[in-house]
Amino acid sequence: MGAVSDWVNMGDTGRLRMWLLAMAVALLGASALHVAGVVDLSKSIYPSPNFTWLSYLVGGFLFGVGMTLGSGCGSKTLIRVGAGNLKSLIVYIFLGIAAYMTLRGLFGAFRVGVLEQAVVTLPQGQDLPSLFGWNRALLAALIGAAMLAFIYSSRQFRSSFDYTLGGVVTGLVVVGGWYVSGHIGHVAEDPNTLQEAFVATNTGRMESFSFVAPFAFTLEYLMLWTDKSKIITYGIASAAGVVAGSAAYALATRTFRWEGFRDAEDTANHIVGGMLMGFGGITALGCTIGQAISGFSTLALGSIITFIAIVAGSAVTMKYQVWRIERQG
Numbered sequence: 001m002g003a004v005s006d007w008v009n010m011g012d013t014g015r016l017r018m019w020l021l022a023m024a025v026a027l028l029g030a031s032a033l034h035v036a037g038v039v040d041l042s043k044s045i046y047p048s049p050n051f052t053w054l055s056y057l058v059g060g061f062l063f064g065v066g067m068t069l070g071s072g073c074g075s076k077t078l079i080r081v082g083a084g085n086l087k088s089l090i091v092y093i094f095l096g097i098a099a100y101m102t103l104r105g106l107f108g109a110f111r112v113g114v115l116e117q118a119v120v121t122l123p124q125g126q127d128l129p130s131l132f133g134w135n136r137a138l139l140a141a142l143i144g145a146a147m148l149a150f151i152y153s154s155r156q157f158r159s160s161f162d163y164t165l166g167g168v169v170t171g172l173v174v175v176g177g178w179y180v181s182g183h184i185g186h187v188a189e190d191p192n193t194l195q196e197a198f199v200a201t202n203t204g205r206m207e208s209f210s211f212v213a214p215f216a217f218t219l220e221y222l223m224l225w226t227d228k229s230k231i232i233t234y235g236i237a238s239a240a241g242v243v244a245g246s247a248a249y250a251l252a253t254r255t256f257r258w259e260g261f262r263d264a265e266d267t268a269n270h271i272v273g274g275m276l277m278g279f280g281g282i283t284a285l286g287c288t289i290g291q292a293i294s295g296f297s298t299l300a301l302g303s304i305i306t307f308i309a310i311v312a313g314s315a316v317t318m319k320y321q322v323w324r325i326e327r328q329g
Contacts, residue, residue: 001067001076001288004314009322014160017151018167019288023296023307024147025171030178030208030297031140039182043198044206045285046300047127053305054118055111059284060291060306062276063212064313068321070095070273073288074211074281077274078239082246085259087266091274096215098278103216111283128299140299174293177208181234200233207234208297210290212281214239284309 003015033039041047067073070091072080077095080088101107122131129136157163185199186206201207202217214235224230232240250256261267281287284306286295292310295303 001072001314004064004068004311005318008315008318012156013154014157014163017154017157018163019292020147021151021164021167022170022174023293024144024151025168026174026293026297027140027147027299028144029172029175031136031144031299033175033178033183035137039178039186039206041178041182041206041298042125042127042130043182044178044208044294044298045203046291046295046298046303047125047130048300048302049122049125050116051120051122051126051302052116052118053120053302055115055283056285056302056305057309058115059280059282060309061280061313063280063284063287064310064315065317066095066273066276066278066280066313067288067310068273068314068317069269070277071270074215074277075209075242075287075289078211078242079246082243082248083250084256087259087261087270090261090267091270091277092215093219094271094274095212095278095281096219098275099212099216099282100220100278102279102282103213107279107282111279115283126301128301131301136299143299170293174208174289174297177234177238177294178206178297181208182206185234200231202233202235208294209238210235210286210294211239211242212278212287212290215278216282280313 003019006012006014007016030039030041034041063073067076070077071087072091074095077088077091081092098107102111124130128134129139151167152158181198181201185201187197187199189195190197198204198206202213214233217233218236218239221230221232221236247256261270277287281290284291285302286292286306288310291303292307296307
């Protein structure tokens with residue numbers, strides 16, 4: 001959200017370029033793993049033959065609106081929870097509930113019955129290499145190089161080591177996620193089912209970082225703690241890790257502090273924002289990390305559309321907020 005805010009409100013593209021750098025690094029790294037035969041990106045959820053274009057557009061847009069109202073996306077919410085932000089804790093709860101309702105509850109009926117009816121089936125898959133019959137390694141290299149050229153065309157960006165560090169580390173973390181889930185956690189033949197399996201993933205496929213569905217599964221795990229069939233999955237562990245890391249950093253640097261709501265309107269905005277992120281993130285199959293970085297690294301067309309829709313939803317909401325403040329003033 002900060003990347004979009006800087007760009008829309010101040011014309012500063014520094015953090016937006018850092019986001020794009022994370023995407024480029026994830027794309028190049030994940031493609032290298034795929035080409036080397038270490039992982040098979042087609043076995044993730046993103047290159048699915050079912051191109052649910054309306055879900056990507058609506059879900060991505062609503063997620064963008066939600067993250068603006070809720071003061072940050074899913075990953076930012078986890079970071080702020082670890083640092084003592086009670087507002088983000090409320091966002092976490094409502095995001096998780098809405099996500100679960102969209103997966104298996106009331107909102108899920110609308111998602112499946114209405115939005116997912118707008119679908120185009122692409123037998124070869126929706127990733128760009130398969131869709132157009134292009135060589136993955138060459139295409140990833142060309143797109144990655146073009147992105148890097150744009151990113152580092154900014155003198156301001158080149159002069160800040162922190163921007164490069166943030167983008168590169170985030171991208172590499174996503175690549176590491178693919179390796180852990182798609183290689184270390186890959187079982188060629190599960191002894192129980194005699195089928196291929198990926199260990200401890202909620203989707204049953206290889207996963208990397210995403211921060212919407214794991215909110216729902218974390219709440220489910222906590223509520224059904226004594227149910228021995230429930231396990232700590234990759235998504236649950238990654239969400240818990242972000243909170244723990246943020247808390248450790250905040251305590252070590254003495255920046256941990258409790259922060260609450262300003263007034264009733266602030267409370268309502270964060271509740272609505274959390275619910276929109278929960279619904280939008282599940283509908284669009286991901287968030288600013290899950291689709292815009294993890295999904296983009298597979299070159300899935302739906303991930304690209306979702307990324308654009310998230311930015312659009314956030315930008316429109318910010319413009320509305322500025323207009324509303326100016327009108328009141």
